[in-house]
Amino acid sequence: xxxxxxxxxxxxxxxxxxxxxxxxxxxxxxxxxxxxxxxxxxxxxxxxxxxxxxxxxxxxxxxxxxxxxxxxxxxxxxxxxxxxxxxxxxxxxxxxxxxxxxxxxxxxxxxxxxxxxxx
Numbered sequence: 001x002x003x004x005x006x007x008x009x010x011x012x013x014x015x016x017x018x019x020x021x022x023x024x025x026x027x028x029x030x031x032x033x034x035x036x037x038x039x040x041x042x043x044x045x046x047x048x049x050x051x052x053x054x055x056x057x058x059x060x061x062x063x064x065x066x067x068x069x070x071x072x073x074x075x076x077x078x079x080x081x082x083x084x085x086x087x088x089x090x091x092x093x094x095x096x097x098x099x100x101x102x103x104x105x106x107x108x109x110x111x112x113x114x115x116x117x118x119x
Contacts (some may be wrong), residue, residue: 028036039109041084045070048086048103051111062112064092075107078119082107085118 039047048070055061065088072087086104093099097116103110 011041026075036108037072039084039105041073043109044084045073045086047109047111048084048088048106049080051103052088052101055114061082061101062090062093065090068101083112 051102052061052065052068056063056066068088068090070086071089074085075082076085077083086103086105086106088101088103090099090101099116100118101116102118103114
C-alpha cells in the first residue's frame with residue numbers, strides 16, 4: 001500500500017510539467033501577448049473592425065454594424081493613459097444615441113471596451 005501511494009504521488013510530479021507549457025500567445029485583442037510595441041492607426045482600425053464582427057456574432061450589437069467602416073481613429077488620454085479610439089457611424093440605427101459606436105484599444109493593441117458615448 002505504501003508503494004502504491006508513493007507511486008501515485010511521484011506520478012503527479014511527472015505529469016505537471018507536461019501540462020504547464022510556456023511560450024504561447026492569445027489572440028490580437030489581448031491575452032498574454034508579450035508584445036509591447038505600439039500598433040499603428042491602421043492596425044487599430046483593423047482590430048476594431050474585427051471586434052465589431054465579434055460583438056455582432058455574440059448578439060451584443062445589432063447585425064447592421066457588420067461591414068460598417070471606421071469614420072475616424074485617434075489617440076485620446078483617459079486617466080493619464082493614452083488609448084486608440086476608433087469611431088464607427090451606422091445610419092441604419094434608428095436611435096440617434098446609438099448611431100455612433102466607439103471601440104477602445106490600448107496603444108499596444110489590447111481591447112479595452114466599446115460604447116456609444118466615446119467616453
